């Protein structure tokens with residue numbers, strides 16, 4: 001599996017200045033008072049892994065992830081999140097497997113959509129989503145337990161619960177690739 005090494009945010013939500021979080025081996029905890037940006041950090045991780053829903057980012061439009069300004073700082077027009085992955089075990093999809101380290105960048109401008117780069121090269125959102133689908137992580141992964149999710153799982157239909165089991169079994173990436181192949 002690819003390993004997270006670091007997360008870097010610039011202009012993303014409350015992280016107006018460039019901020020880097022290193023992910024060491026073992027457990028990483030983020031602590032701080034209410035409103036300091038803990039949930040924003042988790043959302044940055046989801047976003048760079050290909051989240052497409054502004055609602056999942058607690059906004060109404062995707063450009064709401066860009067720093068919106070405070071009484072002392074003007075708003076920004078660009079937000080960027082970078083996640084660095086260790087691919088020493090070469091477990092990434094074939095198109096990325098020449099690289100020992102993968103630097104995935106998602107960038108959004110207020111006036112336009114967002115784009116993705118891996119090690120400096122433009123890639124599709126789909127490529128990034130598949131990279132993380134294989135790593136059993138991903139923007140919608142059940143490894144990320146957000147508020148209300150446990151209750152929703154208990155009340156879910158069997159078909160929805162099956163999706164959770166498929167992800168746990170590590171076959172979600174295969175399903176998306178089969179779906180893509182069928183569309184071709």
Ligand code: ATP
Nearest residue numbers: 013014034035036037038039040064065066067068
């Ligand atoms: P809690 O402990 O209450 O869950 P938290 O540490 O998870 O708090 P977050 O929800 O991550 O806090 O951060 C909320 C803060 O981020 C608020 O102060 C909010 O104004 C700020 N924020 C969110 N989006 C933006 C944005 N686009 N521009 C500037 N600030 C933003």
Ligand code: MG
Nearest residue numbers: 035038039040
């Ligand atoms: Mg929070």
